[in-house]
């Protein structure tokens with residue numbers, strides 16, 4: 426069996442990286458059949474011809490800089506041992522590498538371009554000591570639900586600039602993003618976009634200046650790890666809670682004080 430791995434960083438949310446990869450198809454003329462598809466995390470395609478076969482697996486992982494696409498190609502020529510090695514070295518390996526390189530260049534550009542059309546949401550898990558700031562929505566579809574402060578990224582704006590702007594607007598504080606925490610699918614239609622196309626990307630943040638006051642939310646609350654689960658969260662946020670809990674377990678910076686309304 427032979428194997429090659431390729432890693433590409435795509436400047437696009439998970440959903441866009443996944444959907445564009447699938448729309449472009451596979452980088453070789455032989456059509457492969459879908460074996461696994463878990464949107465937007467991974468897919469596997471394969472084909473067998475006689476005793477030879479090829480499998481192409483992709484894994485999509487959210488990072489602070491975009492989506493990391495990890496691809497693995499496994500194949501076997503089906504020929505006897507030594508002949509197989511020679512055919513692979515002289516013919517197949519080079520073909521696979523050239524096809525993948527051409528495919529990946531076009532793919533990264535297409536995904537980055539498509540990302541401009543998708544509504545993106547950012548959120549801040551603002552930590553003070555062993556507590557995180559949570560906000561209760563006021564009005565609209567998620568009235569009364571708890572969420573991370575944040576909102577939609579404006580056209581031409583970076584995720585982190587949007588995070589800082591939203592926290593200033595909603596809480597009147599200056600925040601400093603610390604580290605990327607995770608990305609979740611937003612299953613509803615956000616701002617007229619296609620269902621399921623958008624995602625929310627959440628950063629761990631620290632308040633550098635100011636005391637948070639709820640300007641757009643019903644109320645704010647500082648919550649410890651043990652009380653996170655009991656809140657009535659917007660459903661999309663729940664998968665992020667383990668990462669937030671782990672953050673609070675680290676202790677964090679000395680506590681600055683309490684705030685509400």
Ligand SMILES: Nc1nc2c([nH]c(=O)n2[C@H]2C[C@H](O)[C@@H](COP(=O)(O)OP(=O)(O)OP(=O)(O)O)O2)c(=O)[nH]1
Pocket residue numbers: 546547548567571572573574575576577578591611615616625659661662
């Ligand atoms: N801010 C925030 N939005 C979330 C979370 N979870 C979640 O599903 N969402 C959804 C709710 C909304 O459909 C969308 C964010 O929209 P928003 O209304 O907060 O954005 P915005 O501040 O830019 O508001 P606007 O321009 O529409 O007035 O993302 C979360 O934890 N924080």
